[in-house]
Amino acid sequence: MEILSLGEKIKKLRKEKNLTLKELAGERITAAQISHIERDKSYTSYELLEYLASRLGVSVDYLLETKEMQAKKITDNLIIQSEIYIKCKDLEKSKEEINKVMSICTKYQLIDNYGRCNLLLATINLKQKDYNAAIINFEKSLYFFIQNNDKENIAKCYINIGKIYMEENFHKGAVSNFKFAEDILEENKLNDSSVKKDLYSNISFCYTQLNKDDEALEYIEKIKNLDITVNTKEEAELMVSKANKLMGMGKYEEAKQQFRLALELLEEEDNKNELANVYLRVCEVYENIGDSEKALDYSKRAYEIKKYDEDECSINVIIKIIQSYIQLENYEEARKYSKLALASSIKNKNKYFEYKALKYYSQIYKKEENIKMAIEYILKCINIVNELNDRKTLADLYIELGQLYTDISKEKELEYYQKGVCLYKNLEII
Template sequence: MEILSTGEKIKRARIYKGITLKDLCEDKISISKMSCIENGKVKADKEIVQFIANKIELDYDYLIQDVYEQIVENLATIKAGKGNSENIEEDIKHNLYYAVEYEYYELAFDLIHILFSYYLEEQKYEKVQLIISQYYDLYQKNNKDENTIVYYNDMAKYLLQNEEYSEAIAYYVRLREIIDIEDSTGKELFSTVAYNEGICYCRLHNDIKAYDLLKESIRYEDYLQGDINKGKVCQAYAMVCIRLGAEDAQKYVKKTYEYQKSNPMIVASAKGEYGKAYFEVGQNDKAVEEILEGIKMFPRHNKEKYVQFLNESIETLYKYKEYDRAYDLAGQALDLAIETGEIKLIEKSYYFKGSILQRKGNFREAEMYMNLALDSLLKFGTKEERRRRYMDMASMYYNLGDVKDSLKYFSLAMTKEKNIL
């Protein structure tokens, strides 16, 4: 996606063809003016461009297309997803550079929004940090209402993904105040924003506020694009209703499944989430039923996803002391995890099996799985993950009566904690 001004195109073609400025200009153009055109100091009129096009045998329409038009054309290609997907980041950055250089700030704002969204989708948060200040500057140069909505929504998404929920809420509150809900587009956006704000409150364990916001989102669910998005809103609302004991719970559980029925993986995941909600309110039998149904219906063709769901289900069952059921699933999850060769899945499976065995009082067998899990974690875990695991190991060896190893792992945990601080 090369971008050249009219003058740069002329200069490049002239030099390539071995034509001097004097030869190019003849008696039609002064050499000094032609030099200024090539260096971007003067804009050539159409007659001059037509003369030069004939002289150096270049297409007139190609020459006359200036930087602005090239960026507009490239931007349309990027938005349509017709560019080179392998170079998409560089293409966006290249066009952004020229848009800023030539002070086409509206185009620059569109481009940095696309780049920001791309980084969020790819979870490249360190790159998001590098462009945040530039994004803000371009927003300040283009802070009309539609750009305010785009900018605030992007910032809120970034903060939500980074678990900075209170900060994200501040942006979502402002968005709900300025969104025009007179048309279908506004209603769809409002529903999405209210949903995301509701999710923030769910993560902050404020179900009352989450309930109010998700109910607002539900008001405009029909305006959401696609059954998957409608199902997400209904699922979040149903889960809050379950935790609050609201009468709408089963109505929206049913609606969730209706929207998601064409995608068994999403339905199974929803059942897993409902299982967590039922556990939270003490409906353990219902919780177990939902989780086991989810496992039964989860598609097996994607082995990695299936193992991940199994591990999530085991973690939930373990948390709520359903040790026998968790143990029955742990062996299956471990065998499949080993088949995938994915070290993170294998580590989780080892860890859960070791943890469950400890709860069942089988510390000697648990020791083997916990050590295998630790060996795997050391290959990819963060300092904080290692610190927590060392504390788990210290506790296990304490229960085994092995004071020496218990102190060893406790000391390692303390050392890691100091490094973190």
Template sequence: MEILSIGEKIKRSRIYKGYTLKDVCSDQISISKMSCIENGKIVPEDWVIKLVAERLEIDIDYLTKDIKEQLKENLNNIFSNSIKSEHEKMFKYNLEYAEEYRYYSIAFNIMHLLFNYYLDIRDVNSCQGYTAKYYNLCGKTGEDSNRLIYYLDIGRYLYMGNEYFQAASYFNNVRKDLILNGSKDYKMITNAIYQEANCYLLIKKYEKSYEIVVKLMDYMDELNRDDYKAEIYNLLAVLCIKVNNDKFEEYKKLSLELCEDNVRKRAIFLYRYGSAMIGTKKSENAYEYIGKAMDLYPDEDKFGYVNFMIDVIQTLIDINKIDKARDLTDKILNYAIDLDNHVFIEKAYYFKAVTISSTETFQMVEMYMNLSLDILLKIGTKKQVYNRYLELGNLYYKNENTPEALKYFSFAIKLSEKL
């Protein structure tokens, strides 16, 4: 997937075959000219490329493939490569070339993919480091469609950082812009509506969320993907639980039928129903749904399994199912280490500390909390680190270690000035 100019391709092929510049040039091209071609100072004429291709016995199509074509080919190769851990390096490498050669539309597309890669692995901090570059690339393309893609991605970034109200504003801007301009991009419209409604769900404005999400029913006939329809019905069912609407069973049935062959999605939906029931009239059924979800999600996909179970464990802790949370934490910690995913490892260490606090010594809890903090200081946002400092301060305070408690509360105060 390496990107090479025509001159670099000629030079590499020549050296590999043991030819000198004189061997390639003969009496038809000057050695100084060929040297300039190899060093990118001169663009070779077609007859020169043809001659060199014959002399070095290399494919002329390979030789003439320009940087732009190589960038597009590399992106296609990335999509055919299922090893997610390699994507970051590939995206960064190609992004650098796209920017250098001012292929801003391609650079924007790569930035979009890199940004979403970080969001997929919950690496909000890396996203934060690219927001300015992403904004600048969006402006350089000058395309309205890219502006809306950028808004959706920034909305998702804010959502992942628990900034739900701000995220809803970005999704709302996309929704209104598309509808006002009579867009037929139903996928983007429905995505914006869905995400905006989901934000209001998480800030517990259930009636407003329901009011927004029912707008999706106007677009159901325009959607040709059953899995996306399933997501919409799932959100509707969750909101029916929250607003005590009697349509929960109807929407639940539709959501599960549409993802019947996708066990991962079924597990995610069941978990969402269970977690939504906590604190409602359906509370007694919450753990039943969550338990079914835990049993259903396959663990052969370690990345997906850990990503899913992080949310499940937090919910188990919230409803005081500590023993089950502890067992799951041990499992995902091993998987996270195998995956070498620092975001997952940090979460697993944190959960380990929380779930052993009533059964192990304070020293053990302290060790796992500090292991978690060490990673969070490298990959976390300022707000995440601030909250962890407060948590550590309270931990030491409860254990009557006043000096350590004051230290972490002091760290939190200093960091709060930068938030």
């Protein structure tokens, strides 16, 4: 992955082939002339380049590639490799690659790739929930992408800034950024269905938070008019390995193609999660406007995508289904999915989701007026939350437990109220 001048390339190839200056020169030129060329001190005609290329077993195009052209090819490949590291959740390794790329981009003034690097750094900071740093990187990316008139990446930056504002409950600011992105996508006829579905679901959610239910439903209708095919991931690691070998051989275009194929496979797997998240967001919109039937419908759609997975997204999907069934007073179905959530959380050793599943069991029994079982499950929740050292949630659970004891034991009711209030005071909530 060296970036070499013409002379440096010729010298490197000559040494790899164990040729002396005289052997490379042959009858065509002198050894002294070859020495001058290798030190970049002599002009080389195209005919001479053709001769040298044939002797060294490379193309004339390879010899003619400038340092800037080589830097562009190398950074293109390293950026794709960084994207793959991000998809594989190896964020530190990705940062290492990005820093290498930024150094090369600065040296050779590769504005477009410098912008892409800032976009990747922003993505990493977003995943690490460092929102201030992420916004700074997204704004830097915007500067470079606007310079290069890169509409697709400009839209991507606005979408991600919107997501950060949404995470921070600044829904008005989020909508503004989402609408900027929507305008760019529409004006430039950028028709990536997965991007649009994600965008529309987020706009819809923000409108419900701003009490604009009609606008929220309008964007759900837009989602219904789009279609996404869910694919599976395969052979990405093999492709990355092959691409790295091609990079080492200086075959940058072939390496880039392999990296791109690997990335597409990983993105297809990501699309599965993205589509599930879109349906979850639509589910939340319907929850907020009080339509439990529609909320259940979309949570079930997400479940069909994620039911064979064992990850955080799949448990979130099950939790949405439980919530919808509780709202619809279908407690048997709610209990069935609570059992699924509990089994999945225990299998994945995820204590937080184990607590959530047990909490729904308690909620179901409370709705059925089986207070004894509701208390039993709240006590199990308290044990887990104690382990997690989540004092705010623990305080909430003590208050809830006190309420459950209202008609059973005034002594227990007071005991648990006091525990909850004491924790609230320590946390300076009251």
